[in-house]
Amino acid sequence: MVSTADFAGIRAFVAVGRSLSFARAAEALGVSTSALSQAVRSLEDRLGEVLFHRTTRSVSLTDAGKKLFERMDPLVREMTEGLETVRVTGLEVRGIVRLHSFRTAAKVHLAPMLRRFAEDFPSVTVDIVLDDAVIDPAAAGYDASIRLGEVVERDMVAVRIGGPLTQRVVAAPSYICKHGRPERPADLLAHRCILWRWPGHTSTYDWEFAENGRWFTARANGMLVVNEREFAVEAALHGAGITMASEPLVREHLVSGRLVAMLEPWCADYPGFYLCYPQRRTVSRSLRAFIDTLTTATASAR
Template identity: 50%
Template sequence: MDPLLSGSDYNQLRAFVAVGDLLSFSRAAEMLGVSPSALSQMVRGFEERVGVRLLNRTTRSVALTDAGENLLHRVRPVVAELSQAIGQVRRYRERPAGTVRIHAFRSAAESFIQPILAAFAESYPDVVLDITLGDEVIDIVAGGFDAAIRIGEVIERDMVAVRLGPAMRQVAVASPAYLAAHGRPEHPRDLVQHRCVRWRWPGRATPYAWEFFEDGSWFSVAVDGPLIVNDKEMARRAALQGIGIAFPVEQTVAGDIAAGRLVPMLERWSATFPGLFLCYPQQRQMAPALRAFIDAVKAAATGTVLPAPAPG
């Protein structure tokens, strides 16, 4: 970039164009909302930077030099285009508009995003929500996302995290038919003798080792079984079909347990862990569109009814 167009030089260039168009420091100063002396200093500083006199001044008049007239002819449309572009960008500060990119665990999206979509689209017609669902743990910033919803234990330390729900726990479950055929494990380590429906974090090579809590510390069990999936809903359905023991988040199978379709086991060793959080990078100036999305998700999590946005 030409060093003449960096830093505060845009303001100096804009000052020169205003004076060149109006041939009056007082009228140009009024149009720009600055004092005539400040405007004079900006123009003088610009002339010093380019090293050429651009305006001839007297106590009664202002006239362009040949160099000034040539420069004004070239830069006037550029300054006008820049001013228009900056004005359009500033509108993003005044009302929610633009695209918000979100990455969310599938179960989190069902609980906290899906319920707000219709109302959000009606309230913010100029905002586009670009939502990617997946249980993989990605770098939010490197992936180009504005925010994510995930469990607390996989949130980067430098992120702002807003709790959306209570603590969670995983619980081993199986169908009555499976238990009738294979028996019931009495301790988590007994699971190595059972057929388990294993789950693999998307993007990872090995299945997840089931985690339990005993005597103040966590321990893991590397289970085995006939099925490995990377989708927790498929694991739940496989357990319902009697294929094996699954290890879902308790809230996702509460209805199946209440109806007797699945039987919980080993609950004594199933401890809680941080639940779902909305997280986003720390930022000094947050785009109104992102703020609107964050507020809508937080309201859905707490059951709060947000006021309608002011008409834009």
Template identity: 45%
Template sequence: MRGSDYAELKAFATVVAHGNFARAADDLRISASTLSQMIRQLEARLGLRLLNRTTRSLSLTEAGARLHARFAPAMAEMEAALGDAAALRDTPAGILRVHMPSVAAATYLEPVLGRFYQTWPDIVLDVTIDDAAIDSVEAGYDVSARLGEFLEADMVAVPLGGAQRQLAVASPDYIARHGSPSAPADLLQHRCINWRRPGSAGLYTWEFARGGQWFSVAVDGPLVVSSRDMAVAAAVQGVGIAFWAEELVRPLIDAGKLVSLLDEWCATFPGWFLSYQKQRHTPPTVRAFVDFLRHAHAGQTRSGG
């Protein structure tokens, strides 16, 4: 097998795995046009069409399905063999693709980037900051940061930073004009700042707890944002009540710019975890990254979420 043969077959398997040329090209770190050309070259060399492609769909032909069924397991075994060999390196090196929601990146990664590269100078971090809910394995990420409630059962999960909670906050000016809610139900009579998770059509419903029982309140108000940082900035300016991570609003509370509301209803819940796929041998770059962040934030009992 020539080197180009394997590259074309790997490109084909990656397209099938993602079901999408753009995501597969991103995973392979090549352009979509280059990937398309590789697939055409493979089909021309075999004299067979492997994929049915339209502007909206992608499917395997019978020949493509047969080829993938035979080649994909062999490719997985070859990749595992390469991983086993790489695990013998003394110093982890190479590209590590990481997916992190904005608050996890700001809280856990940004403050320690300098220390990380002093420790592991040969690792190239390719970090995507994205608040959308994704399938990290399907999207080609090696490690992702996830809240405990969103962990998948078939993934390795390493706790990062301990429990967290969210607080309802408003400016002193807003409270002077509109008063304070005494219970979550009172929020229905207030101007609240809504948050929509990127990639989601619905609005986030604010979550509270009493006596160990969790419940949600669908609030309403003058502003809907996809950035919770903007929600907090709007709250500081008196637009309404925001709901966000305690660690991120605490400095503003201490500075007198915001007032914490409904504290007794704001309970802690499992915080952030680093999540990665179970494998026979964990890649050295994954192990180095996870261990570094875990030790860098050891001892924290509460963090933003």
């Protein structure tokens, strides 16, 4: 049997392991830093192992700490989420929903529904991190991740939000007036293009097109590389070059004439955004409420 002291130590250890900060972990658990540190040291003494490398500037897991964290983190999460499903006052939904979301998905799908969710579930806090990196939501401390369907892992539960998307190749009229426009994807090599790099990748994203139902990539002459798609669109608006972006990011600029679409015959639909979470994860009432509100809002907007 796990003693009360052991459980307190494991809970403290996992909290520090997630944030690699005693101060942030203490804040998350609502205890003092000294009490948290003592709980971890007591656990280390009972195990006979040092679990953290501590310096005045950083905290990191030892090899023994890494092994213990890999085993204990999912167990503590399951226990916490299991308790959360029943720790409610009456029928009120309360708690925290921690989300990792691609930036475009947040702008298109999350922002329009947040007011409704706040009004319907005033006791739920929504903590959203915007980042286009493909991460393991559970390992990174998130309840769920919103990302493109093409990068949803097979062991994830995936809930579709919104419909398919289309990549549009666009440039400002001033750029076209000076440099002309590509007539085929291969012509991009002769133009100044604004490329995008996936976070964590060294190479840039390949421009994808379709012809007769088959997808292919085309090389683009990248004179500008960015890590944020909305900035690429902004640069294109100022005539810096041609860029490729999902249709929601450029729709209003195409309607106003500030951007012009090109290579339309080769721009096809692809899977849109999905909210995903590990199959083994218990879905809390707060996350279920968020998913239901999000899917209802995006279904009515199609």
